[in-house]
Structures are given as structure tokens and as C-alpha cells.
Amino acid sequence: MDFHVRACGSAKLGVGEEDMDIRRGPWTAEEDTLLMNHITLHGEGRWNSVARCAGLKRTGKSCRLRWLNYLRPDVRRGNITLKEQLLILELHSQWGNRWSKIAQYLPGRTDNEIKNYWRTRVQKQAKQLKCDVNSKQFRDAMRYVWIPRLMERIRATSESHSDQPTMEYSTTTDCGGVTLDPGQVHASGSDPIDPYFMPAVSSGTPSDSSEAQISDLTECYDFSGSNYPNESTNGSGFCPQGVDIQQAFEHGFGGGDTLDSLWNEENLSFLQQQLCDEI
DNA sequence: AATCCAATCAACCGCATCCCG
């Protein structure tokens, strides 16, 4: 496939780009090398001149995106972990689609990656549940079912591996300068839970034992049909004790005081510490 | 083996904001 196209329509291109042959589409290894070498020598910034000086027939924007989302040495690759999922849930509940801001709290993750995660996993779940991702129904399902379960899984994983050093992401040792401050995560004086909660879904491989992924929300129960398995039927413990999922989903989750306690400052601090420890 | 389909994610686009002369 030939991505080497003649740029047409100057409105879509920056100044100085109108008369160039602009390459689009996937980057080649050669282009990656050119860009990396240039940034190694001259640093980031001035992306239009980076593109020009590096001999790349790309826009400055394209170079910037490639560097930030792929070539940057501290970019973290691989599945979104349980802890990262939980952080995304919480941060999105506060900031909405402020992907770059959310990404600041997940060292090594890019806004693009988080955005893709949200769209492909979370919105898919809402769609399968036949409700809007921003609906109270969906938020409640996440709030009272998935978040507590996620917390339990994280704790369980942590405890079972407490005597072993985690090797995940062992290539980097710092937190990228990011301080995970609970005071920042929670607006003071506000209800810590008002999320557009979304499910954390299975994206890991079977061998990913240290960060075993939880199953899809829709695997646990089918909101759209008549089959609502619960704790007693599937034995997996996905449903917090004392919560009748079918009734709750059909008639509302109510106050949920006891479950609220699962999602508090202590748990957030724990999560953030875990995330920093493993990096 | 071939085809279809859904999921994923890299990359692009348009717009907003920042910065600087």
C-alpha cells in the first residue's frame, strides 16, 4: 500500500507544508530511526523543524504524535493493569474525557492509550448492557459491583505476591516525576464517588498471572436478558455480599453505604502506592 | 483454507489554546 500521497488542501496542513510531499499512514522503521536520532541529538520541540531537519516527509504534528505515543523511551506498553484501570475509573469520574490529564497520573501511559481503552472496553460494555455509558444505571453498576470487585482483586493479587518482587515494568525505576496525591485525586469535601463508572475488562493474557484481568461485566450477568447469575450461582464472588444484582439493577442500587466504604481514601492511597511500587 | 467479522490501536483531523514578534 502506498501512503505516499500528495497533500491536497492547504487548510489541513501547517504553514510550509503545502508544497511538500507529505507522507501519511503507518511509520516505517527507517522513519522511526530518523526521528529518534534527531531527537536524541537535538531534543524535542519545534516539531515542524524536527520534521524538516530530520529529513522526514511528515508533518510536525505527525512527528510529535509518533514520538509521544510510541518512540518515547518511557512509554509503557502492554495491558492496562487492574490498578491502572481503577485509577482511570476514578480520574475519569472527576475529569471526564480529559485524557491527557488522566494520563499524567499513569506514568508511561499516553492519553491516546487511555482514550482507546475507554472507547474500546468501557463504552463497549455500556453498549452491551444497553445503557448509556454516562447513565446512572451504568454508573451504579460500576460503582456497586465492579469497583469493589476490582479492589478485592487488587488486594488479593497484592497479598499473594507480597513476598515476591514484581518484575513488571522493571525496565524503569522512577515514577516519571508523577506524584499520586490522594488530595488531588479527591476534591476535598466532595463525594469521592460520582463516577461515570465503567467496567474494567479482560485484556490480559492467560499467563499474566500477576495482573490477572477480571472478566467483563457482561460475563457476570446479562442485564438485557432474564439471566442474572449471582454470587450463589457462579461462585466467583463478583457480586459484593448483600447485593442482589438483579433487583439492584432493575430498581436502583440505593444508598449503598456499606459498599461506599470500599471506595475511600484508604483504598485510593493503597492503589496509588501499589502503582508506584511496581514501576 | 477461505471468508467474514469484531476488536484493537496507530494515526489523522479539526479546533482550542499558547506563545511570540
Place this chain on the structure above:
DNA sequence: TCGGGATGCGGTTGATTGGAT
């Protein structure tokens, strides 16, 4: 203060991949 270029951000698209049939 203003205008233009550079940069950043969020939404969207489309190529690729892997699983199902």
C-alpha cells in the same frame, strides 16, 4: 493589543489482527 504560527487535546477513522464459521 493583535495576528500568525506552533503546540496540545479530544474525536474519529481506517488498517491490521485474531477468532469464529
